[in-house]
Amino acid sequence: MGPMLPPAKTPNNRPRRPADPPGTAARRAAMRLLDAVLRRGDPLEAALPAATRGLEGPDRGLAHAIAAEALRRLPDLDALIDSATRQPLPANAKARTALRIALVQTLSLGTPPHAAIATVLPLVDGGPRKLVHGVFGALTRGGAALPELPSLPAEVAARWGANWGNAVVDAAAAAIAAPPPLDLTLADPDALAPEGTSLAPDHRRLVDPAPVTNLAGYAEGTWWVQDIAASLPARLLGRGPGKALDLCAAPGGKTMQLAAAGWDVTALEIAPSRAARLHENLSRTHLPAKVVIADALDWEPAEPMDALLLDAPCSATGIFRRHPDVLYRAHPAIIAEMAALQARLLDRAAGWVRPGGRLVFATCSLEPEEGEAQIERFLATRADYALEPATAGELPAKLIRDAAGFLRLLPGTLADVGGCDGFFIARLKRASA
Numbered sequence: 001m002g003p004m005l006p007p008a009k010t011p012n013n014r015p016r017r018p019a020d021p022p023g024t025a026a027r028r029a030a031m032r033l034l035d036a037v038l039r040r041g042d043p044l045e046a047a048l049p050a051a052t053r054g055l056e057g058p059d060r061g062l063a064h065a066i067a068a069e070a071l072r073r074l075p076d077l078d079a080l081i082d083s084a085t086r087q088p089l090p091a092n093a094k095a096r097t098a099l100r101i102a103l104v105q106t107l108s109l110g111t112p113p114h115a116a117i118a119t120v121l122p123l124v125d126g127g128p129r130k131l132v133h134g135v136f137g138a139l140t141r142g143g144a145a146l147p148e149l150p151s152l153p154a155e156v157a158a159r160w161g162a163n164w165g166n167a168v169v170d171a172a173a174a175a176i177a178a179p180p181p182l183d184l185t186l187a188d189p190d191a192l193a194p195e196g197t198s199l200a201p202d203h204r205r206l207v208d209p210a211p212v213t214n215l216a217g218y219a220e221g222t223w224w225v226q227d228i229a230a231s232l233p234a235r236l237l238g239r240g241p242g243k244a245l246d247l248c249a250a251p252g253g254k255t256m257q258l259a260a261a262g263w264d265v266t267a268l269e270i271a272p273s274r275a276a277r278l279h280e281n282l283s284r285t286h287l288p289a290k291v292v293i294a295d296a297l298d299w300e301p302a303e304p305m306d307a308l309l310l311d312a313p314c315s316a317t318g319i320f321r322r323h324p325d326v327l328y329r330a331h332p333a334i335i336a337e338m339a340a341l342q343a344r345l346l347d348r349a350a351g352w353v354r355p356g357g358r359l360v361f362a363t364c365s366l367e368p369e370e371g372e373a374q375i376e377r378f379l380a381t382r383a384d385y386a387l388e389p390a391t392a393g394e395l396p397a398k399l400i401r402d403a404a405g406f407l408r409l410l411p412g413t414l415a416d417v418g419g420c421d422g423f424f425i426a427r428l429k430r431a432s433a
């Protein structure tokens with residue numbers, strides 16, 4: 001053994017901190033992402049640019065994957081952490097976040113324990129390093145494992161259990177555990193598209209697909225990514241010709257469907273950055289639509305519409321499989337705020353449909369306030385509108401049901417073929433004059 005060297009000194013004579021092991025920056029970014037979602041209530045996707053600034057693509061992807069998986073497994077990770085500490089750590093303590101990040105990598109993402117902990121300890125330098133190391137070591141040496149069926153956050157499980165029953169809560173847990181398939185909507189049934197299963201002539205479902213940009217037809221713009229549930233609202237407006245208004249349009253999945261179905265489409269979007277994505281999507285798919293950047297609560301169309309689609313802003317709790325952050329952000333106050341906005345949008349838009357025309361209201365929400373209750377309230381105030389239920393042949397056969405006249409897609413729907421997002425969809429017809 002060589003002579004013991006004193007620790008390297010910095011110019012101001014303090015011992016130099018050892019360099020962070022490779023991969024630490026991605027874990028640091030994962031910590032920023034979890035903080036953004038859990039403490040500040042930001043959407044995970046919206047937090048990505050700032051949280052991962054300066055990281056290379058693969059590290060950015062890794063930070064996102066770690067944070068998303070930690071959110072999917074959060075209640076179970078926390079239960080493990082609490083089982084190994086004398087006093088529960090505060091909800092957003094750095095030590096808890098560091099442990100969530102280290103544990104989820106080892107227990108769910110296949111990272112070897114030594115790599116998971118080595119890249120996480122620098123995140124608590126000058127703080128509870130010993131505690132994090134000790135708890136992680138005790139859990140991993142003791143054979144800690146995550147349950148096969150993930151637990152939902154208690155508030156969500158209680159709310160969905162009360163609204164839909166415990167079988168739906170279990171189905172949601174199962175949906176969290178399985179990577180969702182990738183659904184494509186084709187511009188027409190004969191369009192160039194990758195091989196896959198099909199729930200409708202213009203639909204492909206791919207399991208474990210290649211990156212989207214490598215798939216057949218991406219460059220040609222013959223399809224776009226869209227969960228089968230999200231494709232139903234536009235299907236219910238049928239085919240043009242006629243004037244169609246897509247009121248909350250970006251990134252444009254439904255605008256593209258309407259344009260491909262022969263409608264003369266106006267697509268309205270309030271957020272310029274999202275409208276830019278809508279333009280990109282229309283340009284890739286070579287589909288025509290007039291894009292207007294405006295607030296639907298200020299703007300109004302010059303003439304009545306034959307078809308109107310209100311895919312309203314909502315709590316988005318139906319897309320929890322791909323966006324697990326919604327499970328932690330959609331508190332009752334947010335749901336109530338969104339429901340109030342939807343009511344204003346719906347009441348306003350209802351005046352823009354010509355007599356005899358159709359309005360489809362949709363939300364990717366699992367909350368009745370943003371679905372059933374919204375439509376009941378609307379119908380109680382508008383005698384000129386009535387529900388028009390979907391008929392056989394209009395939608396994929398497995399999805400036609402509901403004597404109530406609207407479509408309610410819950411966790412468990414299509415579970416035998418990979419599931420779908422949660423959605424509420426109602427088609428309303430305005431009485432002829």
Ligand SMILES: C[S@@+](CC[C@H](N)C(=O)[O-])C[C@H]1O[C@@H](n2cnc3c(N)ncnc32)[C@H](O)[C@@H]1O
Nearest residue numbers: 248249250251252253254269270295296311313
């Ligand atoms: C559920 S997303 C729409 C998804 C889109 N229909 C699709 O299929 O790709 C709701 C959109 O409504 C936009 N939005 C929210 N409030 C709005 C308003 N007052 N006027 C116009 N657009 C609005 C949001 O920026 C968001 O892009």
